[in-house]
Amino acid sequence: MVESLPKDPLITPELIADHGITPxxxxxxxxxxxxxxxxxxxxxFSVMWSEHCSYKNSRKQLKNFxxxxxxxxxxxxxxxxxxxxxxxxxxxxxxxxSHNHPSAVEPFQGAATGVGGILRDIFTMxxxxxxxxxxxxxxxxxSGQVQQLVDGVVGGIAxxxxxxxxxxxxxxxxxxxxxxxxxxxxxxxxxxxxxxEIQRGEATGVGNPVFYVGAATGKDGIHGATFASTELxxxxxxxxxxxxxxxxxxxxxLLEACLELFQTDHIVGIQDMGAxxxxxxxxxxxxxxxxxxxxxxxxxxxxxxxxxxxxILLSESQERMLVIVKKGREEAVHKIxxxxxxxxxxxxxxxxxxxxxxxxxxxxxxxxxxxxxADDAPLYDPxxxxxxxxxxxxxxxxxxxxxxxxxxxxxLMKLLSEPTIGSKKxxxxxxxxxxxxxxxxxxxxxxxxxxxxEADKYLSLAADCNGRYCYLDPVMGSRIAVAxxxxxxxxxxxxxxxxxxxLNFGNPTKPEIFWQFKACVQGLKEGCEAFNTPVTGGNxxxxxxxxxxxxxxxxxxxMVGQIDKKEHITTQWFKKEGDAVCLLDGLQDDSLxxxxxSEYLRRIHDLKTGNPPCMDLKKEKALQDALLKAITSGLIxxxxxVSEGGLAVCAAECxxxxxxxVESEAVKLGAKLDFTSVGSRTxxxxxxxxxxxxxxxxxxxxxxxxxxxxxxxxxxxxKCDLLGxxxxxxxxxxxxxxxxxxxxxxxLKKAWRDAYKNAAGLxx
Amino acid sequence: MKIGIVVFPGSNCDYDCLTSFSRLAKENGLTAxxxxxxxxxxxxxxFDAYVLPGGFSYGDxxxxxxxxxxxxxxxxxxxxxxKGRPVIGICNGFxxxxxxxxxxxxxxxxxDLNFICEHVYLRTExxxxxxxxxxxxxxxxxxxxxxxxxxxxxxxxxxxxxEDEDLVAFRYCTGDGLVTPEVNPNGSRNxxxxxxxxxxxxxxxxxxxxxxxxxxLGSSDGQKIIVxxxxxIAK
Numbered sequence: 001m002v003e004s005l006p007k008d009p010l011i012t013p014e015l016i017a018d019h020g021i022t023p024x025x026x027x028x029x030x031x032x033x034x035x036x037x038x039x040x041x042x043x044x045f046s047v048m049w050s051e052h053c054s055y056k057n058s059r060k061q062l063k064n065f066x067x068x069x070x071x072x073x074x075x076x077x078x079x080x081x082x083x084x085x086x087x088x089x090x091x092x093x094x095x096x097x098s099h100n101h102p103s104a105v106e107p108f109q110g111a112a113t114g115v116g117g118i119l120r121d122i123f124t125m126x127x128x129x130x131x132x133x134x135x136x137x138x139x140x141x142x143s144g145q146v147q148q149l150v151d152g153v154v155g156g157i158a159x160x161x162x163x164x165x166x167x168x169x170x171x172x173x174x175x176x177x178x179x180x181x182x183x184x185x186x187x188x189x190x191x192x193x194x195x196x197e198i199q200r201g202e203a204t205g206v207g208n209p210v211f212y213v214g215a216a217t218g219k220d221g222i223h224g225a226t227f228a229s230t231e232l233x234x235x236x237x238x239x240x241x242x243x244x245x246x247x248x249x250x251x252x253x254l255l256e257a258c259l260e261l262f263q264t265d266h267i268v269g270i271q272d273m274g275a276x277x278x279x280x281x282x283x284x285x286x287x288x289x290x291x292x293x294x295x296x297x298x299x300x301x302x303x304x305x306x307x308x309x310x311x312i313l314l315s316e317s318q319e320r321m322l323v324i325v326k327k328g329r330e331e332a333v334h335k336i337x338x339x340x341x342x343x344x345x346x347x348x349x350x351x352x353x354x355x356x357x358x359x360x361x362x363x364x365x366x367x368x369x370x371x372x373x374a375d376d377a378p379l380y381d382p383x384x385x386x387x388x389x390x391x392x393x394x395x396x397x398x399x400x401x402x403x404x405x406x407x408x409x410x411x412l413m414k415l416l417s418e419p420t421i422g423s424k425k426x427x428x429x430x431x432x433x434x435x436x437x438x439x440x441x442x443x444x445x446x447x448x449x450x451x452x453x454e455a456d457k458y459l460s461l462a463a464d465c466n467g468r469y470c471y472l473d474p475v476m477g478s479r480i481a482v483a484x485x486x487x488x489x490x491x492x493x494x495x496x497x498x499x500x501x502x503l504n505f506g507n508p509t510k511p512e513i514f515w516q517f518k519a520c521v522q523g524l525k526e527g528c529e530a531f532n533t534p535v536t537g538g539n540x541x542x543x544x545x546x547x548x549x550x551x552x553x554x555x556x557x558x559m560v561g562q563i564d565k566k567e568h569i570t571t572q573w574f575k576k577e578g579d580a581v582c583l584l585d586g587l588q589d590d591s592l593x594x595x596x597x598s599e600y601l602r603r604i605h606d607l608k609t610g611n612p613p614c615m616d617l618k619k620e621k622a623l624q625d626a627l628l629k630a631i632t633s634g635l636i637x638x639x640x641x642v643s644e645g646g647l648a649v650c651a652a653e654c655x656x657x658x659x660x661x662v663e664s665e666a667v668k669l670g671a672k673l674d675f676t677s678v679g680s681r682t683x684x685x686x687x688x689x690x691x692x693x694x695x696x697x698x699x700x701x702x703x704x705x706x707x708x709x710x711x712x713x714x715x716x717x718x719k720c721d722l723l724g725x726x727x728x729x730x731x732x733x734x735x736x737x738x739x740x741x742x743x744x745x746x747x748l749k750k751a752w753r754d755a756y757k758n759a760a761g762l763x764x
Numbered sequence: 765m766k767i768g769i770v771v772f773p774g775s776n777c778d779y780d781c782l783t784s785f786s787r788l789a790k791e792n793g794l795t796a797x798x799x800x801x802x803x804x805x806x807x808x809x810x811f812d813a814y815v816l817p818g819g820f821s822y823g824d825x826x827x828x829x830x831x832x833x834x835x836x837x838x839x840x841x842x843x844x845x846x847k848g849r850p851v852i853g854i855c856n857g858f859x860x861x862x863x864x865x866x867x868x869x870x871x872x873x874x875x876d877l878n879f880i881c882e883h884v885y886l887r888t889e890x891x892x893x894x895x896x897x898x899x900x901x902x903x904x905x906x907x908x909x910x911x912x913x914x915x916x917x918x919x920x921x922x923x924x925x926x927e928d929e930d931l932v933a934f935r936y937c938t939g940d941g942l943v944t945p946e947v948n949p950n951g952s953r954n955x956x957x958x959x960x961x962x963x964x965x966x967x968x969x970x971x972x973x974x975x976x977x978x979x980x981l982g983s984s985d986g987q988k989i990i991v992x993x994x995x996x997i998a999k
């Protein structure tokens with residue numbers, strides 16, 4: 001018999017609405033229970049059926065993603081993170097997740113617990129996390145509020161990752177008005193394990209004890225998942241208690257204890273307590289195991305006196321795990337967690353009745369069919385309508401833009417000074433990016449490259465998404481997100497394997513937002529199919545919106561690739577005086593020449609319009625295949641893809657982005673480049689220099705290898721233009737014998753290096 | 765020989781020390797048993813050297829290294845050090861050595877209050893020690909740092925003693941070995957990156973030699989410190 005507690009509030013329509021449950025959903029809930037819920041049960045339903053946990057508005061769309069592949073060992077949605085095979089009995093688990101709302105309200109703790117949460121998703125799979133990355137989106141840095149956000153978020157990520165001893169080796173950062181009051185903090189982690197060490201989040205074996213391990217439970221983070229499923233308003237500040245507080249030291253102990261536990265065969269399943277805490281882990285393990293779980297929450301270690309079952313179940317206190325132990329192995333499990341000075345308490349057991357039964361000092365306070373609550377959440381198909389702004393966007397013509405003047409060097413300087421384009425060193429030097437001694441390419445190249453010492457394998461990783469492209473054309477923009485991340489992997493010498501995505505959008509119940517969402521899912525799907533890179537998991541973050549409007553749709557992609565041989569590792573900067581510089585161009589045709597949606601158009605002309613660059617996935621694939629063949633044939637010394645800022649920014653970055661062992665001594669090489677052949681297929685000089693046309697890569701190579709490169713390009717139907725030579729201390733770009741750009745590499749580098757400081761007005 | 769790498773709760777460079785020390789021993793034809801020693805161990809047996817690795821022992825709570833010094837193993841490490849046997853403390857290990865009184869001074873927050881991870885140059889101040897015997901005189905080494913609290917401080921008297929007795933092991937410097945304020949990453953006094961005890965059997969340093977111990981990682985200069993120690997123990 002389920003009982004209400006004396007202090008439980010009365011269940012009224014207002015209370016139901018406060019829990020984010022609609023009248024229809026309440027009826028559905030009663031249908032499942034076949035009675036009225038208790039207050040505790042209402043809380044359980046509200047978190048499990050929140051957007052954050054149930055994906056109720058997105059799930060139907062997400063089914064469109066390709067999730068299968070020979071490389072996939074655990075598919076999207078099956079477990080806490082997807083797992084792929086990297087050969088010789090080794091596997092990697094990885095996932096990206098958002099922590100946008102908490103970071104907006106409390107940047108340091110919000111970002112820190114974002115890292116903590118994604119790490120638990122990885123090690124609950126049995127993997128040791130060895131790589132962290134993050135993708136950040138902020139407003140323009142000239143406001144003090146944004147600077148505080150940047151400082152808090154970066155500080156929080158550094159605090160957690162550094163203490164855990166996991167290198168943060170890459171990511172991306174954009175600074176755009178659209179994220180002014182809705183910053184995005186997407187945290188990625190990857191772990192490594194032997195295939196036979198994969199753990200499952202299942203509760204099986206009737207009578208097996210259920211253990212609670214890790215930190216004690218407090219009142220922090222209650223209703224965090226529900227909080228993440230609404231728009232941010234003035235009142236959000238008042239919900240600060242929804243933000244959890246992280247303790248990376250505790251998580252480090254938990255990680256080591258769990259990995260020690262995985263070396264034994266004492267357990268049948270394990271699941272982290274993330275969003276919706278104990279509630280979610282209990283019913284998900286029961287649902288996956290096809291069983292029931294009974295727990296007594298009075299046994300849960302608590303940080304505060306007199307916590308109610310409602311609070312214990314809904315708390316999102318960090319650094320906790322639920323472990324399903326084999327009967328008879330209790331003592332051995334106790335020993336491991338006690339060694340690491342962690343709480344370890346038996347709080348219940350596995351049953352065969354399919355129910356999540358919660359007791360409080362022996363009294364049953366909740367009893368819910370586990371499978372139904374975990375898997376039968378309401379699913380919606382919100383209405384979608386094409387946003388009105390798109391009409392003007394697609395009608396925009398390049399001819400509307402005044403012809404450029406002669407001062408192209410100045411424009412190049414301005415673009416290099418854009419914080420989105422400029423150096424991110426001030427951020428990544430605050431992250432320990434070298435611990436575990438596997439970071440063979442330091443942050444600052446197209447892709448991060450990590451050597452997994454245990455397995456002797458090289459991974460390449462890249463995070464990409466240009467939200468402005470997605471705003472202007474969601475299908476095209478999302479295709480580009482997948483294509484660019486894959487291209488970055490190939491530039492580093494790797495093969496793209498699979499990806500994880502974090503879909504950041506506004507309020508899905510607004511038809512124009514949901515239209516954007518559907519179109520982005522379509523674009524991602526097409527991209528995944530083109531590169532044979534299934535989605536292995538990820539996260540949807542809706543309601544990134546404030547009273548002024550929604551963010552640009554930002555479907556972030558983190559691609560994981562593999563580099564077969566150490567010799568194939570390639571970086572973006574020029575290596576040697578006298579080398580030839582070539583452009584590999586897969587597309588060769590785009591009516592706007594990549595000016596629509598470009599940084600040039602946005603920052604120099606203050607326009608956010610035009611069709612974004614065209615992405616022809618077949619031609620992109622041909623480009624990537626050609627480049628990979630050239631790299632693996634040993635022809636290429638550097639490869640850098642053309643993205644924000646176009647060809648001129650790309651060429652400049654090739655000159656000066658070599659890692660700075662000591663700032664003053666970094667390698668800087670100039671180049672003399674003639675753009676006449678590329679110019680012949682581009683309408684005007686500004687489009688030639690700053691257009692962001694896709695499917696292009698600048699490579700440098702020994703002059704004697706140019707013919708071989710041209711042959712490979714021809715084989716794949718890719719254009720190869722010989723642009724010039726690596727030489728001197730200047731970057732000089734000419735067109736039909738006229739000089740377009742001429743600048744000292746030192747000056748270009750300075751603009752690029754100090755971009756954030758200058759934009760923020762912080763330069764000395 | 766036996767090398768003990770102490771694992772405190774929160775140590776996170778233990779694995780890097782284990783892999784680099786054991787690999788370098790093997791590459792140099794030395795028979796070395798390199799293993800972890802759990803911090804709760806009070807009777808771990810005899811070691812030829814202890815390594816206190818980097819990380820965040822006890823989450824850096826209270827002060828970096830302030831709690832770790834009370835771990836049972838530290839009594840053993842202190843007794844070992846008192847016998848004149850080698851101890852090397854890297855990063856958090858250096859902080860623990862200072863907290864436990866095996867080395868003088870303290871590590872403050874970095875001058876700009878942020879964690880800093882990057883390659884720096886170090887000038888080897890003397891090459892007649894068991895930790896630096898493979899370095900040339902005043903050799904400049906490229907080794908990365910990664911710390912939030914590496915700003916070495918000692919009072920004037922202690923500092924004078926360190927300088928007078930030549931107990932400074934490494935200083936932050938330019939690629940040419942010039943010690944200037946501009947290349948001091950954290951504000952440490954006299955650009956100090958590492959120091960010895962009086963007998964030069966204990967070395968504490970903020971930079972991570974184990975992160976620069978093979979060519980694939982940008983620099984292999986850290987090998988010189990690790991191999992010096994291993995070879996001198998083997999003698």
